Amino acid sequence: MNLNSARIQSPVGIIEISGSEAGIRSILFMDNEIEETPVPAFLQECVTQLNEYFDGKRKQFNLKLDPRGTAFQLKVWKKLQEIPFGRTISYLDLARMTGRETNTRAVGNANGKNQINIVVPCHRVIGSNGKLTGYGGGLWRKEILLKLEMGDTMPGLFAGT
Numbered sequence: 158m159n160l161n162s163a164r165i166q167s168p169v170g171i172i173e174i175s176g177s178e179a180g181i182r183s184i185l186f187m188d189n190e191i192e193e194t195p196v197p198a199f200l201q202e203c204v205t206q207l208n209e210y211f212d213g214k215r216k217q218f219n220l221k222l223d224p225r226g227t228a229f230q231l232k233v234w235k236k237l238q239e240i241p242f243g244r245t246i247s248y249l250d251l252a253r254m255t256g257r258e259t260n261t262r263a264v265g266n267a268n269g270k271n272q273i274n275i276v277v278p279c280h281r282v283i284g285s286n287g288k289l290t291g292y293g294g295g296l297w298r299k300e301i302l303l304k305l306e307m308g309d310t311m312p313g314l315f316a317g318t
Contacts, residue, residue: 163196165204168211168305169298172274174200180223183272186294207275211305216242218276226270229255233267240281243306247285269293275302 160182162175171187174196181203196204202220209215224234236254240246251268252260271279274294280302284290292299 161197161200162194163200163204164191164194165196165207166193167207169294169301172207174203174207176200176203176223180221181273181276182223182225184274184276185272186274186298188295203276210275213305213308216306220276222273222276224271224273224277226267229263230267230270233264234271234273234277237268237271237277237279237281240278243308245281245283245303248282248290249285251282265291278302281306 160175160177162173164171164173164187166172169186171191171193173183173185173187173191174181175183175185176199178199181200184203184207206215206218206220210218224231226234232255233251236251239254246254248261248265248268249258252258252264255264268279268282269291271277274280280292280294280299289296289299289303
């Protein structure tokens with residue numbers, strides 16, 4: 158099946174959504190000066206739900222996803238989708254959710270390979286010390302996403318990051 162993509166503007170910069178009739182394959186942050194593009198019909202629902210999320214009207218996504226990864230990565234990404242909106246967990250917590258507490262490094266690697274940002278909320282995983290750690294989209298984006306989800310009512314929450 159052919160993949161199509163669209164680029165949209167968001168509060169965290171340009172986002173490129175790729176997918177097909179089979180589902181969303183990726184939602185990636187673009188750091189280059191890239192313009193928005195037309196949205197194919199089968200990606201429109203994703204755009205609508207992302208806009209609702211950024212407007213504070215959506216806490217859960219209901220989209221057909223088509224992630225590609227190893228069996229372990231898919232398991233980790235599925236567990237990421239269980240983290241409630243507005244909540245964070247540590248990499249150790251995520252490893253425990255996968256059934257193997259000693260897998261924190263493997264879980265971190267799988268988390269970093271997630272290609273469906275925001276919808277598969279890898280931004281909700283933080284360090285055990287409560288600090289923001291590693292985010293492929295940049296820590297500034299992670300902070301914006303978490304503050305958006307927490308209603309930005311916790312001043313200084315991520316001080317020192």
